[in-house]
Amino acid sequence: MVIGESKPLAEILDMIKDFKKIVVAGCKGCVTVCNVGGEKEVAILASELRIARKAAGNNLDVKEYTCERQCDPEYIEPLDDLVADADAVVSIACSVGPQYVTARYPYLHVFPGINTTSIGGAVEHGVWKEFCQACGSCVIGEYGGLCPIARCAKQLLNGPCGGSSGGICEVGKGSIPCIWHLIYDRMKNLGQLHKMTEVKLYKNWSTSRDGGLRTSIREELKQ
Amino acid sequence: MTTYSAGSNLEKIFKSGKKAVTGECGPPRGADAEHFRHKANFLKGCVDAVNVTDNQTAVVRFCSLAASKILLEMGIEPVMQMVTRDMNRIALQSNILGAAAMGIKNLLCLTGDHQSFGDHPQSKNVHDLDSVQLANTLRMMRDEGKMISGTEVQGRPQMFIGAAANPFADPQEFRVVRMGKKIAAGVQFIQTQCIYNMERFHKFMEMANDMGLTEKAYIMAGITPLKSVGMANYMKKFVPGLDVPDSYITRLKGVPKDKQAAEGIKIAVEQIHECLAMKGIAGIHLMAIEWEERVPEILETAGLLPRPTVS
Ligand code: SF4
Numbered sequence: 001m002v003i004g005e006s007k008p009l010a011e012i013l014d015m016i017k018d019f020k021k022i023v024v025a026g027c028k029g030c031v032t033v034c035n036v037g038g039e040k041e042v043a044i045l046a047s048e049l050r051i052a053r054k055a056a057g058n059n060l061d062v063k064e065y066t067c068e069r070q071c072d073p074e075y076i077e078p079l080d081d082l083v084a085d086a087d088a089v090v091s092i093a094c095s096v097g098p099q100y101v102t103a104r105y106p107y108l109h110v111f112p113g114i115n116t117t118s119i120g121g122a123v124e125h126g127v128w129k130e131f132c133q134a135c136g137s138c139v140i141g142e143y144g145g146l147c148p149i150a151r152c153a154k155q156l157l158n159g160p161c162g163g164s165s166g167g168i169c170e171v172g173k174g175s176i177p178c179i180w181h182l183i184y185d186r187m188k189n190l191g192q193l194h195k196m197t198e199v200k201l202y203k204n205w206s207t208s209r210d211g212g213l214r215t216s217i218r219e220e221l222k223q
Numbered sequence: 224m225t226t227y228s229a230g231s232n233l234e235k236i237f238k239s240g241k242k243a244v245t246g247e248c249g250p251p252r253g254a255d256a257e258h259f260r261h262k263a264n265f266l267k268g269c270v271d272a273v274n275v276t277d278n279q280t281a282v283v284r285f286c287s288l289a290a291s292k293i294l295l296e297m298g299i300e301p302v303m304q305m306v307t308r309d310m311n312r313i314a315l316q317s318n319i320l321g322a323a324a325m326g327i328k329n330l331l332c333l334t335g336d337h338q339s340f341g342d343h344p345q346s347k348n349v350h351d352l353d354s355v356q357l358a359n360t361l362r363m364m365r366d367e368g369k370m371i372s373g374t375e376v377q378g379r380p381q382m383f384i385g386a387a388a389n390p391f392a393d394p395q396e397f398r399v400v401r402m403g404k405k406i407a408a409g410v411q412f413i414q415t416q417c418i419y420n421m422e423r424f425h426k427f428m429e430m431a432n433d434m435g436l437t438e439k440a441y442i443m444a445g446i447t448p449l450k451s452v453g454m455a456n457y458m459k460k461f462v463p464g465l466d467v468p469d470s471y472i473t474r475l476k477g478v479p480k481d482k483q484a485a486e487g488i489k490i491a492v493e494q495i496h497e498c499l500a501m502k503g504i505a506g507i508h509l510m511a512i513e514w515e516e517r518v519p520e521i522l523e524t525a526g527l528l529p530r531p532t533v534s
């Protein structure tokens with residue numbers, strides 16, 4: 001899923017400093033699961049903003065709404081009434097959501113209330129890690145089901161580098177496992193160590209961000 | 224007659240069967256070429272070739288291509304280092320061609336330290352290729368006359384291909400295999416990470432011999448003399464993938480502060496002798512970090528001077 005982190009309140013307050021009426025819009029998808037942009041977080045952020053602005057003697061009118069999915073025009077529609085007399089929307093969906101809101105309301109200011117950090121998942125309670133970088137041509141099958149593109153700081157296809165120590169990556173001050181060490185252990189378990197001796201040649205990055213904006217088309221579904 | 228792939232002095236020394244010696248000289252963090260020339264001058268005539276680092280530890284310095292050219296002008300043979308961190312395949316191949324066109328004949332293919340360790344941690348990295356793929360690219364351009372795209376190279380880059388290996392990183396049993404991948408990709412000589420743990424290095428070389436790798440590439444033992452207890456502690460604690468055993472630290476501590484440098488050099492010379500006696504070691508890569516002026520003395524004591532001339 002998409003992982004995000006809340007932006008500092010001060011940053012959000014600064015974004016909306018010129019406005020009197022805003023809508024805080026959440027999403028019931030990924031950001032609800034990673035506890036940054038669901039119904040609960042919408043309520044918390046809305047009241048934090050109200051309190052801060054009241055304390056500053058500059059009252060803010062905040063409406064709250066959480067879309068079923070903010071990356072879908074159909075589910076944004078219910079915002080129509082709420083934004084009718086608002087100055088701005090602060091979206092705490094992943095950064096796709098606010099861009100759908102932007103597309104729907106040409107004259108409305110839209111701000112992101114969270115930082116979208118990665119495609120990943122929870123590894124323990126309260127800790128989420130990155131697992132994929134959407135490179136557009138998945139190769140994890142060649143690496144024991146683990147991704148060296150997203151999970152190796154140097155994106156090595158022929159790792160591990162000389163900084164791999166005791167299973168820990170040299171980057172990240174001890175907080176990140178060396179994915180290449182895990183790949184090695186995994187290939188060993190699978191009886192595939194001989195594959196680790198193959199020289200892996202060039203990756204085609206044109207399917208990744210490097211090739212320009214990605215568009216996926218399914219002809220049979222197009223109308 | 225011996226056939227050479229590049230005909231660099233380094234390649235010729237190896238092929239003559241003599242032990243080779245390389246040094247290292249890092250370009251400065253500014254455009255001060257004089258300072259660089261001054262440091263490099265200490266190495267002139269003492270080593271067979273000098274490595275020029277490429278923005279080492281991800282700190283901005285003047286580029287290895289320019290520094291290598293300066294060495295050439297000084298009559299010193301460069302081993303140009305090239306990291307894949309900062310350039311994509313377009314820039315890497317372009318620099319290979321440019322370097323070869325200027326007469327640079329040794330290239331060391333590296334991935335490079337992550338930029339989070341350097342002076343611009345907010346920069347983007349590239350990592351379009353890794354070190355193994357860079358070596359493969361150079362081999363392909365030189366031997367097959369082709370770029371990665373398949374485009375024909377007009378004027379093949381005649382370069383002797385090197386890479387690094389760290390015998391002390393993990394998983395331990397995979398380090399030799401990874402060196403083997405580099406050799407399979409086209410690497411002809413290897414310079415190891417600074418060696419302090421001799422026992423582990425012996426094991427590494429045993430495996431390399433068993434796998435037949437020492438027949439396929441020239442392996443140079445990386446030696447960095449310890450200047451002081453402080454430096455030894457720093458290397459042990461902060462340099463990823465370095466393994467400084469306590470016995471060396473105890474030895475340095477056992478002598479007065481003003482004698483520590485001499486003791487460090489003594490240790491380095493002992494290590495050089497021990498490495499040269501190992502089966503499969505083809506030379507020494509001496510990395511006297513900001514201590515270039517002591518290189519002649521170290522090599523003299525180790526009995527590695529004068530350097531042989533090979534035509
Ligand atoms: S190989 Fe590409 S698509 Fe597959 S997990 Fe890694 S980044 Fe994602």
Ligand code: SF4
Nearest residue numbers: 152160161169170178
């Ligand atoms: S330590 Fe492992 S994960 Fe980290 S950069 Fe090196 S190979 Fe990649």
